[in-house]
Amino acid sequence: MIKAGIIGATGYAGGELVRLLLAHREVQIKWYGSRSYIDQKYADIYRNMFELVEDVCRDDNIAQLAKEADVIFTATPQGFCASALTQEILAQTKVIDLSADYRIQNVDVYEQWYGIRHGSPQLVPEAVYGLCEINREQIKETRLLANPGCYPTCSILSVYPALKEGLIEASGIIIDAKSGTSGAGRGAKTDNLFCEVNENIKAYGVTSHRHTPEIEEQLSLAAGQPVVLNFTPHLVPMNRGILITAYANLKKEVSYEEVKAVYDRYYGGEKFVRVLEKGVCPQTKWVEGSNYVDVGFAVDTRTGRLIMMGAMDNLVKGAAGQAVQNMNLMFGLPESMGLEWAPVFP
Amino acid sequence: MIKAGIIGATGYAGGELVRLLLAHREVQIKWYGSRSYIDQKYADIYRNMFELVEDVCRDDNIAQLAKEADVIFTATPQGFCASALTQEILAQTKVIDLSADYRIQNVDVYEQWYGIRHGSPQLVPEAVYGLCEINREQIKETRLLANPGCYPTCSILSVYPALKEGLIEASGIIIDAKSGTSGAGRGAKTDNLFCEVNENIKAYGVTSHRHTPEIEEQLSLAAGQPVVLNFTPHLVPMNRGILITAYANLKKEVSYEEVKAVYDRYYGGEKFVRVLEKGVCPQTKWVEGSNYVDVGFAVDTRTGRLIMMGAMDNLVKGAAGQAVQNMNLMFGLPESMGLEWAPVFP
Amino acid sequence: MIKAGIIGATGYAGGELVRLLLAHREVQIKWYGSRSYIDQKYADIYRNMFELVEDVCRDDNIAQLAKEADVIFTATPQGFCASALTQEILAQTKVIDLSADYRIQNVDVYEQWYGIRHGSPQLVPEAVYGLCEINREQIKETRLLANPGCYPTCSILSVYPALKEGLIEASGIIIDAKSGTSGAGRGAKTDNLFCEVNENIKAYGVTSHRHTPEIEEQLSLAAGQPVVLNFTPHLVPMNRGILITAYANLKKEVSYEEVKAVYDRYYGGEKFVRVLEKGVCPQTKWVEGSNYVDVGFAVDTRTGRLIMMGAMDNLVKGAAGQAVQNMNLMFGLPESMGLEWAPVFP
């Protein structure tokens, strides 16, 4: 039985982690960390857990937690994990960080986009970027896992095969992304009130969203050359779900079937990535509550572009579900354990 | 391994049944019946099931299905099951009917409220009303189970202890109910279009909703006297969830604690009914996607009334989940098998 | 040209008042008061007003404002207006208070339900309760108008004719109300975040909501005897709209047509109250953005009850629209001036 601790258990990603780990038969949650709610019953904060979780919230003493847990999940604001993590902690426990602190190998880029100094740059090199479908083998070996961001997960998985196989040009990529509101977190901000979000859609973070360098770094690895792209997120009046629509220039004429063959080759053996059939566009509702990413695309012969689309649940494959998938790999468990739920519809 | 067949697998309740049974380790679905989509791939209708269900839809030949299945779920329009069911079929298989056909023991009342002749009144007496928390023992023995309606499940469970224990008067009860739109089914009607339902709330079926006699019959049994009540459903712009607010006259002054003690006594041992704490009102979001019913209440000393509230997911505890719970009882399995999911939030 | 000042112009009701007054050809807004946003451009807070309002927000100095304005609208938290208002101010300007401070003639009841001391009980007797359809003549004469609460407006108008005419009993009335989320205000609270409200419905303030005594006082006046009732509000995932469903015992058997005749008699000449036809239930979407209240009802012969329903836009007829309607009366303008907008659908 794996003993797990969560720091940041009362954010939306943390809450989802609790939901998933409760259903995981090899895991026991030992620590519900929440600085805002110390000593309050966890189920008083998330009443869906009434009678299911009896624990009270604890602090974020990661050093103490490291002594008690086999794995620590940090679903914390940027900077926390980088400041708190040490070699001593990593010597005692595995860490799966759901924040951005260890996702970007280039620390300068991290510091520039996030506007903070990195608290432990010396640990960055050993961190593994936890996109299971791409880095599976390294994930199995690491003790410090950088769980990918929600937008990057969906963006990278949608674009990766076409870019890696050289079907599309590395320059000129545009990713237009749409997210449900749980991605904005549970902080009490006017902008996230029901009446401000409902019946509304807007772009935000245009040209400056922090997930941009994360996507660029990973796609640069795939392309074997630097990728600079446009990433524009939008806020959609729904709780869960991310849809990305990516545009790239085809290097040469290809048929739909040729592209499909490439995607099938990459993802045919992947449980959690589903390559949709011709003419079918992904919808976030079809993956809600599950760890699946649905990927589809269209070839536009008029413009010489490939349009790639991906849909997933931002709290599952985009956060807590992927974290569990990574944990499974890190502990030698079947990769899909605790994640074998069909999407909830409607 | 229980072989299950579903007739009406492409309605919302049928789709939910598929989702739950896929995750049930003792069940195999052998028949996805859907008259509207015969020979089409089930996953082309419900794309959340892409790569999870490979079957094509079949017809509603219940006689044939009876030979192949240990249990048949009928999630069909009113009248179908009553017309199709026979002693021969029941001799071969167990039937769990999610329609209203066998829920009301008084066939005259059924025919009056539903406006159709009952096709098999002779089978009605042996049908068991499948509210597990109340009729558990009979459910275990039956081969014909009438799965309760969504509104009745939530209404009855919320009111039952107070009525059964004589805390409230049997006359004068009012149930004001609110339901998400999946309760209206998947038929393509103008009234159920997004733009007609969104940003809107309305009552419907006022004084005439068909769940009224079902609630009355069951509460009459609890009260030991005829119960005639007002039941008013409302359509709410959300996919899932039912909330009921019930009003009844207290027979005498009681404290909150006295009422709480009664509810705790009835439901303390029930996994799927959660009696909330003082001052906490049920919310449908806290039970979404799960088989739980959350129950709460308030004593109004000014008016001498007890206000009882209940929240549940209409597609789970109000339909497919309760059907699985009943199936578990009918087959001697642990009652909560396949239903031990925490609610999804947010 | 009437010079108007608004204190509390950046709440949702205040914002709606701005929208309506901008379109009113006899009014000029001279003062956008907002303590939270002093010196900020109003259109930076409510960007729908970009290029339409150039003013900056000012403070809540009501004494100064009284010198500059013919009418002051206070859309402020409970207690503010009662504390700030004086005879001197009322000698200089008319006041339309959208808070609850002057709605309840019985100051003891006010202080008990609101839990604060009333700051100017001596002014209460001269305040007129601004339900135009009932108190039209007094409204024309007053300088201190208590603009009714959202729930009370919808509740009272729905029940008034039946109660006043003695069709229903004064005791035992139940009002089950449902409101969109703008009624909860624009404060940044976790409970009102999109993800907490969306896909959710709950009751709140059960047995204790502050609009209860306001409804009771007005209905007592109609009944000619004390009315004590149950009022239960619910939060619905939509921006605007209130629906109330009221239940009362019929004093004797009546036909639908008899009740309809009573309602038509009361409201036949009222522009803003529409008595729906037989079998039609009000829907909030049909009145959205407008000053209309749609009223309907059903006679339940089985239970001997009358079920009365009303729908309106909580920010218009439930707040700003009714305030403008009252202003029109107070200044001798046509009652519907600036309010003759058809509802927005969908």
Added chain:
Amino acid sequence: MIKAGIIGATGYAGGELVRLLLAHREVQIKWYGSRSYIDQKYADIYRNMFELVEDVCRDDNIAQLAKEADVIFTATPQGFCASALTQEILAQTKVIDLSADYRIQNVDVYEQWYGIRHGSPQLVPEAVYGLCEINREQIKETRLLANPGCYPTCSILSVYPALKEGLIEASGIIIDAKSGTSGAGRGAKTDNLFCEVNENIKAYGVTSHRHTPEIEEQLSLAAGQPVVLNFTPHLVPMNRGILITAYANLKKEVSYEEVKAVYDRYYGGEKFVRVLEKGVCPQTKWVEGSNYVDVGFAVDTRTGRLIMMGAMDNLVKGAAGQAVQNMNLMFGLPESMGLEWAPVFP
């Protein structure tokens, strides 16, 4: 007083036209045409119009209507107007066609994208594309007005100044569009049911949406060279609103201020196009219910792109409002008459 007839008055665009024309003091609606609801009361179809419209629905006899009306609005399926319109009709009345039949001057392109033969290609040359901000003078002179599509209106207005002034390249433009569900019409289709749209987002018509050639033709005129672009619409769970996010390559380095100066020059005098301030992204909620288009943009120096955004209400500026604006121009009325409503928020 202008006598107006509407063919297709019971679709969402037709309904919005009714709402706007009712509030227009120079117009009287003489004909509510709706093939589906002939002889039914209009207010029984759109109950927001109860007591406001007493007319019954009439057929689509445009020849008869031409004798009775000064202007005919056709809010009809593609092909109807092209088949029904004649020189005789145009000799008697002005026609404002809200369908696509006369929007595209190249009839071959029309027939290819719409898959139908054009019924009156000889009338196409005299039709004027009714984007008031661009074709104002021609609109004043025409008797056959092609009211622009919803997506094209928002797309063209957002991109036009930058393209016309040569700031961006004519090739390589990408328009990623998001629309509320009223754009899908009021037809009873499963795909548009509440439960299918709510909590969901998807792309549709990828590479093949019929608004593509309309946008291309207009932007080609602006660029003075053929424009071929990607246009990808998405369905968003909200009733109203269109947001477009457009990406184009800058021809040379420009500052935000330089671009802003261009947009201000084009739209500074336009009432209904609001150029937002630096750092402000348009939101559909800020224009809901109004005829405004909010436009904003960002310069991305990293990628050398200009990102242009526009938001509007698809039923107002994207359909009925623009039709009224065009009518005003065609009849010599003040352009904004009947359209001077502030956006509704929240």
